[in-house]
Amino acid sequence: MPQSRRPPPSTASSKGKQSKPDKQKNTSTGQRTGIKRKDKNAAKSTNPLVLSQFKAILSTFQHTFSHLFTPELPALIQAVKQSLYLRDYVAAFDSPEKLQAYVVRWSVARALAYFEMISGAWWSEEVTQMFSRRGHGTLNVTCIGGGAGAEVVGIAAAYSSLNSPVEDKDKGEGEEEDAVLQDTSLGGGLDLTLLDFATWAPITDSLYTTITDSSRQSKVFLDKTKLSAKCHQQDVLTPLSETTISSMASADIVTILFTAGELYSQSPTATTRFFMSLHALTKPGALLVIVDSAGGFEDLDVLKKGNSSVETQQSSSIGGYKLGFLLDKTLTNREQWQTIASQDAKWWRVPQELKDSGAYPLELENMRCLIRVYRRNDE
Numbered sequence: 001m002p003q004s005r006r007p008p009p010s011t012a013s014s015k016g017k018q019s020k021p022d023k024q025k026n027t028s029t030g031q032r033t034g035i036k037r038k039d040k041n042a043a044k045s046t047n048p049l050v051l052s053q054f055k056a057i058l059s060t061f062q063h064t065f066s067h068l069f070t071p072e073l074p075a076l077i078q079a080v081k082q083s084l085y086l087r088d089y090v091a092a093f094d095s096p097e098k099l100q101a102y103v104v105r106w107s108v109a110r111a112l113a114y115f116e117m118i119s120g121a122w123w124s125e126e127v128t129q130m131f132s133r134r135g136h137g138t139l140n141v142t143c144i145g146g147g148a149g150a151e152v153v154g155i156a157a158a159y160s161s162l163n164s165p166v167e168d169k170d171k172g173e174g175e176e177e178d179a180v181l182q183d184t185s186l187g188g189g190l191d192l193t194l195l196d197f198a199t200w201a202p203i204t205d206s207l208y209t210t211i212t213d214s215s216r217q218s219k220v221f222l223d224k225t226k227l228s229a230k231c232h233q234q235d236v237l238t239p240l241s242e243t244t245i246s247s248m249a250s251a252d253i254v255t256i257l258f259t260a261g262e263l264y265s266q267s268p269t270a271t272t273r274f275f276m277s278l279h280a281l282t283k284p285g286a287l288l289v290i291v292d293s294a295g296g297f298e299d300l301d302v303l304k305k306g307n308s309s310v311e312t313q314q315s316s317s318i319g320g321y322k323l324g325f326l327l328d329k330t331l332t333n334r335e336q337w338q339t340i341a342s343q344d345a346k347w348w349r350v351p352q353e354l355k356d357s358g359a360y361p362l363e364l365e366n367m368r369c370l371i372r373v374y375r376r377n378d379e
Contacts, residue, residue: 046351050119054112054351056219057157058360061108061149064210065100069361076101077362093198099148103203107150109364110258113348114154119161122348123289123373124341130252130287132162137188142251144236145259147200152192152207152229155255157220159190159227164219190222193247194231204231237263237270240281248281255289261323272330279336284378288337292323294345294368327372341373 046054062069068076080101083092093099121128133139139159143151194204210216212224234244248254263271278288324344331337350364 046353050116051351051353053115053119053157053161053219054354055357055359057111057115057153058108058354059218060153060157060207060210060220061104061111062360063216064206065104068097068100068104073101073104077105080105096202099198099200099203103149105362106365107148107153108360108362109350109367110150111154111157112350112364113367113369114150114257115157115161116348117291117371118155118158122341122343122346122371126340126375127253127287127289127373128162131159133159133188133190138191139188139252140191140193140247140250141253141255142193142195142247144195144254144256145197145262146192146194146255146257147196147198147204147231149200149203149207151194151255151257152204153211153220155192156190156211156222156227156229160220160222189226189228192227192229193243193251194229195234195236195244195247196231197233197235199233201231201233204229236274237267245281248278249283251282251286253287253289254278254282255291257289257291258293260290260327261292264323264326272326275327275330278331279376282376284376286376287340288331288372288374288376290327290370290372290374292370294370324370324372331374336377337374338377339372340375341371343369343371345369346371 076097080092080098083089093102117123118128118131130139141155143155146152194200208227208229211218211220211222212227214221214223232241232243232247234241236244240248260271263274282288322344324342328339328342332339345368347366347368349366354360355364
Protein backbone atom coordinates (compact mmCIF):
# COMPACT_ATOMS: atom_id res chain seq x y z
CA MET A 1 0.00 0.00 0.00
CA PRO A 2 1.51 3.37 -0.93
CA GLN A 3 2.56 5.31 2.14
CA SER A 4 1.70 8.90 1.32
CA ARG A 5 -1.26 8.50 -0.94
CA ARG A 6 -3.94 8.79 1.73
CA PRO A 7 -6.19 11.74 0.81
CA PRO A 8 -7.69 14.01 3.48
CA PRO A 9 -10.05 12.25 5.93
CA SER A 10 -13.10 13.54 4.09
CA THR A 11 -12.23 11.27 1.16
CA ALA A 12 -10.60 8.39 2.94
CA SER A 13 -12.59 7.63 6.06
CA SER A 14 -15.56 5.81 4.61
CA LYS A 15 -14.51 2.36 3.56
CA GLY A 16 -16.89 0.60 1.27
CA LYS A 17 -19.03 3.66 0.68
CA GLN A 18 -19.47 5.06 -2.78
CA SER A 19 -17.70 8.37 -3.08
CA LYS A 20 -19.60 11.50 -3.95
CA PRO A 21 -18.69 13.43 -7.09
CA ASP A 22 -15.76 15.74 -6.53
CA LYS A 23 -16.64 19.43 -6.44
CA GLN A 24 -14.79 21.93 -8.56
CA LYS A 25 -15.69 24.93 -6.44
CA ASN A 26 -13.98 25.46 -3.11
CA THR A 27 -15.91 24.62 0.05
CA SER A 28 -14.74 24.33 3.61
CA THR A 29 -14.20 21.01 5.35
CA GLY A 30 -17.14 21.70 7.62
CA GLN A 31 -19.49 22.26 4.70
CA ARG A 32 -18.35 19.11 2.93
CA THR A 33 -18.97 16.93 5.96
CA GLY A 34 -22.27 18.53 6.89
CA ILE A 35 -20.82 19.97 10.11
CA LYS A 36 -21.15 23.71 10.52
CA ARG A 37 -18.02 25.25 11.91
CA LYS A 38 -17.34 28.86 12.73
CA ASP A 39 -14.18 29.92 10.97
CA LYS A 40 -12.21 31.84 13.58
CA ASN A 41 -10.02 33.28 10.85
CA ALA A 42 -12.93 34.56 8.76
CA ALA A 43 -12.49 38.17 9.90
CA LYS A 44 -8.71 38.12 9.56
CA SER A 45 -7.05 39.17 6.35
CA THR A 46 -4.07 37.24 5.01
CA ASN A 47 -0.71 38.94 4.73
CA PRO A 48 -0.50 40.11 1.09
CA LEU A 49 3.01 38.66 0.76
CA VAL A 50 1.81 35.25 1.97
CA LEU A 51 -1.20 35.42 -0.33
CA SER A 52 1.11 36.26 -3.22
CA GLN A 53 3.29 33.26 -2.38
CA PHE A 54 0.20 31.06 -2.25
CA LYS A 55 -0.75 32.16 -5.74
CA ALA A 56 2.77 31.43 -6.97
CA ILE A 57 2.52 27.91 -5.54
CA LEU A 58 -0.82 27.36 -7.26
CA SER A 59 0.70 28.63 -10.50
CA THR A 60 3.57 26.16 -10.15
CA PHE A 61 1.17 23.21 -10.15
CA GLN A 62 -1.02 24.62 -12.90
CA HIS A 63 1.94 25.35 -15.15
CA THR A 64 3.52 21.93 -14.59
CA PHE A 65 0.32 20.01 -15.29
CA SER A 66 -1.42 22.46 -17.62
CA HIS A 67 -2.18 19.63 -20.06
CA LEU A 68 -4.32 17.99 -17.38
CA PHE A 69 -6.82 20.83 -16.90
CA THR A 70 -9.32 19.70 -19.50
CA PRO A 71 -13.02 18.80 -19.36
CA GLU A 72 -11.93 15.20 -18.74
CA LEU A 73 -10.13 16.01 -15.47
CA PRO A 74 -13.17 15.77 -13.11
CA ALA A 75 -13.93 12.25 -14.30
CA LEU A 76 -10.29 11.24 -13.88
CA ILE A 77 -10.21 12.64 -10.34
CA GLN A 78 -13.45 10.85 -9.55
CA ALA A 79 -11.98 7.53 -10.71
CA VAL A 80 -8.98 8.03 -8.42
CA LYS A 81 -11.22 9.11 -5.55
CA GLN A 82 -13.46 6.06 -5.86
CA SER A 83 -10.46 3.72 -5.83
CA LEU A 84 -9.11 5.46 -2.73
CA TYR A 85 -12.43 4.91 -0.98
CA LEU A 86 -12.08 1.21 -1.68
CA ARG A 87 -8.39 1.15 -0.69
CA ASP A 88 -7.63 -0.15 -4.18
CA TYR A 89 -4.29 1.61 -4.60
CA VAL A 90 -3.34 -0.36 -7.68
CA ALA A 91 -6.41 0.94 -9.52
CA ALA A 92 -5.98 4.44 -8.11
CA PHE A 93 -2.48 4.84 -9.51
CA ASP A 94 -2.30 2.56 -12.52
CA SER A 95 -1.44 5.32 -15.00
CA PRO A 96 0.68 8.50 -15.12
CA GLU A 97 -2.50 10.50 -15.67
CA LYS A 98 -4.00 9.22 -12.39
CA LEU A 99 -0.82 10.07 -10.49
CA GLN A 100 -0.97 13.58 -11.90
CA ALA A 101 -4.68 13.86 -11.14
CA TYR A 102 -3.97 12.99 -7.50
CA VAL A 103 -1.31 15.69 -7.36
CA VAL A 104 -3.42 18.52 -8.79
CA ARG A 105 -6.38 17.55 -6.60
CA TRP A 106 -4.83 16.73 -3.21
CA SER A 107 -1.16 17.74 -3.10
CA VAL A 108 -1.74 21.42 -3.84
CA ALA A 109 -3.39 22.39 -0.55
CA ARG A 110 -0.74 20.50 1.36
CA ALA A 111 1.99 22.42 -0.44
CA LEU A 112 0.28 25.66 0.65
CA ALA A 113 0.09 24.38 4.22
CA TYR A 114 3.73 23.26 4.34
CA PHE A 115 4.86 26.65 3.07
CA GLU A 116 2.93 28.47 5.80
CA MET A 117 3.90 25.99 8.50
CA ILE A 118 7.60 26.51 7.78
CA SER A 119 7.59 30.25 7.14
CA GLY A 120 5.13 30.91 9.97
CA ALA A 121 7.05 28.85 12.57
CA TRP A 122 4.30 26.27 13.12
CA TRP A 123 7.07 23.69 13.41
CA SER A 124 9.00 25.88 15.88
CA GLU A 125 11.21 28.93 15.45
CA GLU A 126 14.17 26.56 15.27
CA VAL A 127 12.87 24.93 12.08
CA THR A 128 12.16 28.31 10.48
CA GLN A 129 15.62 29.58 11.38
CA MET A 130 17.18 26.47 9.84
CA PHE A 131 15.45 27.29 6.55
CA SER A 132 16.83 30.83 6.61
CA ARG A 133 20.34 29.89 5.49
CA ARG A 134 21.95 33.31 5.12
CA GLY A 135 25.70 32.69 5.30
CA HIS A 136 25.23 29.00 6.15
CA GLY A 137 25.75 25.77 4.25
CA THR A 138 23.32 23.51 2.46
CA LEU A 139 20.17 22.45 4.29
CA ASN A 140 19.59 18.71 3.87
CA VAL A 141 15.98 17.58 4.20
CA THR A 142 14.76 13.99 3.81
CA CYS A 143 11.01 13.59 3.26
CA ILE A 144 9.54 10.17 4.03
CA GLY A 145 6.37 9.65 2.00
CA GLY A 146 7.18 12.82 0.10
CA GLY A 147 6.82 11.83 -3.53
CA ALA A 148 3.47 13.35 -4.51
CA GLY A 149 4.68 16.89 -5.06
CA ALA A 150 3.53 18.74 -1.93
CA GLU A 151 6.91 18.57 -0.20
CA VAL A 152 9.09 19.63 -3.12
CA VAL A 153 6.89 22.67 -3.89
CA GLY A 154 5.93 23.71 -0.36
CA ILE A 155 9.42 23.32 1.10
CA ALA A 156 11.15 24.93 -1.87
CA ALA A 157 8.71 27.87 -1.71
CA ALA A 158 9.42 28.36 1.99
CA TYR A 159 13.17 28.22 1.43
CA SER A 160 12.94 30.70 -1.45
CA SER A 161 10.79 33.10 0.60
CA LEU A 162 12.93 32.95 3.74
CA ASN A 163 16.12 33.53 1.76
CA SER A 164 14.91 36.33 -0.51
CA PRO A 165 16.63 39.73 -0.09
CA VAL A 166 15.33 41.52 3.00
CA GLU A 167 15.05 44.87 1.29
CA ASP A 168 12.64 43.45 -1.29
CA LYS A 169 9.99 42.49 1.26
CA ASP A 170 8.63 46.07 1.31
CA LYS A 171 8.23 46.32 -2.45
CA GLY A 172 4.89 46.41 -4.18
CA GLU A 173 3.22 43.30 -5.52
CA GLY A 174 4.27 44.05 -9.09
CA GLU A 175 7.94 44.17 -8.08
CA GLU A 176 8.08 41.13 -5.85
CA GLU A 177 8.31 38.44 -8.49
CA ASP A 178 11.43 39.97 -10.08
CA ALA A 179 12.96 40.54 -6.65
CA VAL A 180 13.39 36.85 -5.88
CA LEU A 181 15.47 36.39 -8.99
CA GLN A 182 17.92 39.17 -8.15
CA ASP A 183 20.10 37.23 -5.72
CA THR A 184 20.69 33.49 -5.77
CA SER A 185 23.76 33.67 -3.54
CA LEU A 186 21.91 33.89 -0.23
CA GLY A 187 21.96 30.63 1.67
CA GLY A 188 23.95 27.54 0.86
CA GLY A 189 21.14 25.76 -0.94
CA LEU A 190 18.44 23.18 -0.30
CA ASP A 191 18.98 19.46 -0.84
CA LEU A 192 15.75 17.46 -0.83
CA THR A 193 15.62 13.66 -0.76
CA LEU A 194 12.08 12.39 -1.34
CA LEU A 195 11.35 8.79 -0.34
CA ASP A 196 8.13 7.06 -1.30
CA PHE A 197 6.62 3.66 -1.90
CA ALA A 198 5.48 4.37 -5.45
CA THR A 199 7.27 5.69 -8.52
CA TRP A 200 6.73 9.42 -8.16
CA ALA A 201 10.04 10.57 -9.69
CA PRO A 202 8.41 11.83 -12.93
CA ILE A 203 6.10 14.03 -10.81
CA THR A 204 8.87 15.54 -8.69
CA ASP A 205 11.17 15.93 -11.70
CA SER A 206 8.49 17.89 -13.56
CA LEU A 207 7.85 20.18 -10.60
CA TYR A 208 11.60 20.66 -10.12
CA THR A 209 11.88 21.80 -13.74
CA THR A 210 9.14 24.38 -13.16
CA ILE A 211 10.63 25.64 -9.88
CA THR A 212 14.09 26.12 -11.40
CA ASP A 213 12.83 27.80 -14.60
CA SER A 214 14.06 31.41 -14.32
CA SER A 215 12.00 32.50 -17.32
CA ARG A 216 8.78 32.13 -15.32
CA GLN A 217 9.69 35.02 -12.99
CA SER A 218 8.11 33.16 -10.08
CA LYS A 219 8.48 33.78 -6.36
CA VAL A 220 8.86 30.01 -5.95
CA PHE A 221 11.97 30.15 -8.15
CA LEU A 222 15.23 28.61 -6.96
CA ASP A 223 18.30 28.40 -9.15
CA LYS A 224 19.48 24.88 -9.95
CA THR A 225 22.65 25.62 -8.05
CA LYS A 226 20.52 26.21 -4.95
CA LEU A 227 18.04 23.33 -5.21
CA SER A 228 18.57 19.60 -5.50
CA ALA A 229 15.53 17.31 -5.39
CA LYS A 230 15.77 13.57 -5.94
CA CYS A 231 12.92 11.08 -5.51
CA HIS A 232 13.76 7.47 -4.64
CA GLN A 233 11.43 4.51 -4.38
CA GLN A 234 11.59 3.17 -0.83
CA ASP A 235 9.16 1.35 1.44
CA VAL A 236 10.51 2.32 4.87
CA LEU A 237 8.86 -0.72 6.45
CA THR A 238 11.25 -2.95 4.48
CA PRO A 239 15.08 -3.03 4.55
CA LEU A 240 16.44 0.40 3.69
CA SER A 241 18.61 1.01 0.67
CA GLU A 242 22.09 2.52 0.93
CA THR A 243 20.72 5.68 -0.67
CA THR A 244 18.05 5.97 2.01
CA ILE A 245 20.50 5.30 4.85
CA SER A 246 22.90 7.90 3.47
CA SER A 247 20.18 10.53 3.13
CA MET A 248 18.96 9.93 6.66
CA ALA A 249 22.49 10.17 8.06
CA SER A 250 23.12 13.56 6.44
CA ALA A 251 19.66 15.04 7.03
CA ASP A 252 19.34 18.18 9.12
CA ILE A 253 15.57 17.70 9.05
CA VAL A 254 13.52 14.54 8.44
CA THR A 255 9.85 15.02 7.62
CA ILE A 256 7.04 12.47 7.81
CA LEU A 257 4.02 14.38 6.56
CA PHE A 258 0.59 12.71 6.44
CA THR A 259 2.35 9.34 6.39
CA ALA A 260 2.82 8.14 9.99
CA GLY A 261 -0.81 7.10 10.45
CA GLU A 262 -0.75 5.26 7.15
CA LEU A 263 2.39 3.37 8.22
CA TYR A 264 0.78 2.35 11.50
CA SER A 265 -2.33 1.16 9.66
CA GLN A 266 -0.16 -1.08 7.47
CA SER A 267 1.96 -2.63 10.22
CA PRO A 268 2.08 -1.30 13.79
CA THR A 269 5.02 -3.55 14.67
CA ALA A 270 7.12 -2.64 11.64
CA THR A 271 6.27 1.04 12.05
CA THR A 272 7.28 1.04 15.70
CA ARG A 273 10.52 -0.68 14.74
CA PHE A 274 11.17 1.94 12.08
CA PHE A 275 10.58 4.87 14.44
CA MET A 276 12.84 3.28 17.04
CA SER A 277 15.59 2.97 14.41
CA LEU A 278 15.54 6.68 13.56
CA HIS A 279 17.93 7.56 16.39
CA ALA A 280 20.61 5.28 14.94
CA LEU A 281 19.94 6.50 11.39
CA THR A 282 20.17 10.24 12.06
CA LYS A 283 22.86 12.57 13.38
CA PRO A 284 22.81 14.37 16.74
CA GLY A 285 20.76 17.56 16.58
CA ALA A 286 18.71 16.47 13.57
CA LEU A 287 15.05 17.48 13.70
CA LEU A 288 12.16 15.11 13.03
CA VAL A 289 8.93 16.78 11.86
CA ILE A 290 5.73 14.71 11.86
CA VAL A 291 2.40 16.08 10.65
CA ASP A 292 -0.73 13.99 10.26
CA SER A 293 -4.46 14.33 10.26
CA ALA A 294 -5.96 15.05 13.67
CA GLY A 295 -8.83 12.81 12.54
CA GLY A 296 -8.95 9.68 10.45
CA PHE A 297 -5.97 7.67 11.65
CA GLU A 298 -5.55 9.61 14.87
CA ASP A 299 -6.97 6.69 16.86
CA LEU A 300 -5.09 3.49 16.10
CA ASP A 301 -6.13 0.12 17.45
CA VAL A 302 -2.58 -1.12 17.84
CA LEU A 303 -2.90 -4.02 20.24
CA LYS A 304 -5.57 -5.73 18.16
CA LYS A 305 -2.92 -5.93 15.45
CA GLY A 306 -0.58 -7.72 17.78
CA ASN A 307 1.86 -4.96 18.68
CA SER A 308 3.17 -5.28 22.21
CA SER A 309 6.53 -3.61 21.61
CA VAL A 310 5.49 -0.13 22.61
CA GLU A 311 3.76 1.17 25.72
CA THR A 312 0.44 2.64 24.77
CA GLN A 313 -2.51 4.24 26.48
CA GLN A 314 -6.03 3.13 25.75
CA SER A 315 -8.26 5.75 24.21
CA SER A 316 -11.60 6.36 25.87
CA SER A 317 -13.29 6.79 22.51
CA ILE A 318 -12.84 3.65 20.45
CA GLY A 319 -10.51 1.49 22.50
CA GLY A 320 -7.64 2.51 20.24
CA TYR A 321 -4.44 4.47 20.74
CA LYS A 322 -3.68 8.08 19.96
CA LEU A 323 -1.09 8.61 17.23
CA GLY A 324 0.51 11.48 19.12
CA PHE A 325 0.83 9.38 22.26
CA LEU A 326 2.39 6.51 20.32
CA LEU A 327 4.92 8.83 18.72
CA ASP A 328 5.84 10.46 22.02
CA LYS A 329 6.28 7.16 23.86
CA THR A 330 8.23 5.53 21.06
CA LEU A 331 10.60 8.42 20.45
CA THR A 332 11.04 10.07 23.85
CA ASN A 333 10.69 7.17 26.29
CA ARG A 334 14.39 6.37 26.11
CA GLU A 335 15.36 10.06 26.02
CA GLN A 336 16.65 9.60 22.47
CA TRP A 337 14.53 12.48 21.17
CA GLN A 338 13.40 15.74 22.76
CA THR A 339 10.01 17.23 21.94
CA ILE A 340 10.32 20.85 20.81
CA ALA A 341 6.83 21.37 19.33
CA SER A 342 3.57 19.56 20.00
CA GLN A 343 0.02 20.21 18.79
CA ASP A 344 -2.71 17.57 18.91
CA ALA A 345 -5.19 19.49 16.76
CA LYS A 346 -4.44 22.70 14.90
CA TRP A 347 -6.39 23.98 11.92
CA TRP A 348 -4.74 25.14 8.74
CA ARG A 349 -7.30 26.91 6.59
CA VAL A 350 -7.35 28.05 3.00
CA PRO A 351 -7.58 31.87 3.10
CA GLN A 352 -10.96 33.14 1.98
CA GLU A 353 -9.20 35.69 -0.22
CA LEU A 354 -7.54 32.85 -2.10
CA LYS A 355 -10.86 31.10 -2.62
CA ASP A 356 -12.53 34.29 -3.75
CA SER A 357 -9.73 35.07 -6.20
CA GLY A 358 -10.45 31.97 -8.26
CA ALA A 359 -6.70 31.35 -8.47
CA TYR A 360 -7.20 27.59 -8.64
CA PRO A 361 -9.99 25.72 -10.43
CA LEU A 362 -10.18 22.73 -8.06
CA GLU A 363 -11.17 22.40 -4.43
CA LEU A 364 -8.57 23.32 -1.79
CA GLU A 365 -9.24 21.73 1.58
CA ASN A 366 -8.72 22.88 5.14
CA MET A 367 -6.74 20.56 7.39
CA ARG A 368 -6.93 19.78 11.08
CA CYS A 369 -3.42 18.67 11.90
CA LEU A 370 -1.49 16.81 14.54
CA ILE A 371 2.04 18.24 14.76
CA ARG A 372 5.13 16.85 16.47
CA VAL A 373 8.69 18.11 16.16
CA TYR A 374 11.55 16.30 17.89
CA ARG A 375 15.27 16.99 18.21
CA ARG A 376 17.62 14.01 18.23
CA ASN A 377 19.69 13.87 21.40
CA ASP A 378 23.37 12.99 21.49
CA GLU A 379 24.55 9.43 21.91
